[in-house]
Amino acid sequence: MEKKEEKEIKEEIREVKEALKWLSRKSAERMYKIDSRVQKQIKTTSDKISKHLDDVDKDRRRQMQEIRYVGVEFDPVKVKQGQAEVNAALKSGFEPIRDFETARGIIMVLGKWGEKDVQSKTGY
Numbered sequence: 345m346e347k348k349e350e351k352e353i354k355e356e357i358r359e360v361k362e363a364l365k366w367l368s369r370k371s372a373e374r375m376y377k378i379d380s381r382v383q384k385q386i387k388t389t390s391d392k393i394s395k396h397l398d399d400v401d402k403d404r405r406r407q408m409q410e411i412r413y414v415g416v417e418f419d420p421v422k423v424k425q426g427q428a429e430v431n432a433a434l435k436s437g438f439e440p441i442r443d444f445e446t447a448r449g450i451i452m453v454l455g456k457w458g459e460k461d462v463q464s465k466t467g468y
Contacts, residue, residue: 407460412438417449430454 412433416426430452434440438454 405459406457408455409458410438410456411441412454412456414452414454415446415449416452419448423449 414426414429414433416423416430426449433454436456438456441453441455443453444451
């Protein structure tokens with residue numbers, strides 16, 4: 345009876361060891377998947393933050409150099425003239441800021457941006 349009990353106990357221990365190995369493997373796989381997802385999220389967030397900081401730095405170095413108001417009247421002849429003025433301003437580097445609707449058409453507010461001298465103003 346003692347040998348039989350010893351054999352059963354050894355078999356149970358072997359089964360427990362196998363179960364622990366299986367659980368360890370499954371846990372490791374699950375941990376790896378979770379870690380991979382977390383690493384992806386960290387990278388994505390880091391990239392977004394870096395881009396945002398680059399944009400902030402770029403905006404900090406920009407200043408408006410010139411502003412232009414262009415009226416575009418909704419008249420068959422004058423609309424072409426206003427359109428040409430807006431297109432010429434866009435080609436020369438102006439960017440639309442805002443437009444205002446009037447009774448006769450719209451007024452486009454266009455701004456031209458440029459680099460400001462950051463070193464002289466901040467002391468860097």
